[in-house]
Amino acid sequence: MTEFEKMIRGESFNGIDTDLRLRREAARLACAKFNAHPSKGNLRHITRLFAEFGSLVIEPGFQCDYGSQIHIGENVYINFHCVFLDSATIHIGDNVLIGPGAHLYTVDHPREANLRAAGECFSRPITVGNNVWIGGGAKILPGITIDDNAIIAANTVVTRNVQENERYFG
Template identity: 85%
Template sequence: MTEFEKMIRGETFNGVDTDLRLRRETARLACAKFNAHPSKGNLRHITRLFAEFVSVVIEPGFQCDYGSQIHLGKNVFINFHCVFLDSAPIHIGDDVLIGPGVHLYTVDHPRDAKLRASGECFTRPITIGNNVWIGGGAKILPGINIGNNAIIAANAVVTRHVEENERYFG
C-alpha cells in the first residue's frame, strides 16, 4: 500500500514520501497560478484539485496540501491567505464565511521525537457545518467538528468541538 493510500485511509503514513511530496508540489503550483493572477479562469487551477465543491469564492493567497480531500458546499467564501492542510478530509457546509489568514490543520505528528523525525504523520478530519463564520486568523486543529451557525472568534485556536449556535472565543 502506498503512503498516499495509507493517508487517505486515515492510517499512519510517512509525510516525506516522494509521491506525497510530488502531490503537494502539484497543489502548490495550482495555487501559485491562481494567486499570481486571481481570476475566475485561474480559480479552476485550484477547484479542479477539490474532491467536491458547489460554489466558492477564494481570495488570493490560498494554499492547500493536496486539495483532493477538500469538500465544499454552496456559497463558501474563503478570504485572503487561508491555508488548508488536507491530509484528511475537510468538509465545509453551505453559506460558510472563512476570514483572512484562517488555517485548517488535519495532519498531526507524533509526540515522540524519534517517530516525528522519521516523517511519521497521522490525520483527523475537520467538519464545518452550515452558516458558520470563522474569524480572521483562527486556527482549526485536527479532528475538530464545528456545528451549524457557530461563530469562531478572530485569532481563536480551536482545540475542541464547537456546538451548533455556539460562539467560540478560544
C-alpha cells in the same frame, strides 16, 4: 499499500514520501497560478484539485496540501491567505465565511521526536457545518467538528468541537 492510500484511509503515513511530496508540489503550483493572477478562469487551477465544490469565492493567498480531500458546499467565501492542510478530509458546509489568514489543519505529528524525524504523520478530519463564520486568523486543529450556525472568534485556536449556535472564543 502506498503512503497516499494510508493517508486517505486515516492510518499513520510517512509525510516525506516522494509521491506525497510530488502531490503537494502539484497543489502548490496550482495555488501559485491562481494566486499570481486571481480570476475566475484561474480559480479552476485550484478547484480541479478539490474532491467536490459548489459556488465559492477564494481570495488570493490560498494554499492547500493536496486539495483532493477538500469538500466545499454552496455559497462559501474563503478570504485572503487561508491555508487548508488536507491530509484528511475537510468538509465545509453551505453559507460559510472564512476570514483572512484562517488555517485548517488535519495533519498532526507524533509526540516522540524519533518518529517525527522519520516523517511519521497522522491526520483527523475537520467538519464545518452550514452558516458558520470563522474569524480571521483562527486555527482549526485536527479532528474538530464545528456545528451549524457557530461563530469562531478571530485569532482563536479551536481545540475542541464547537456546538450548534455556539460562539467560540477559545
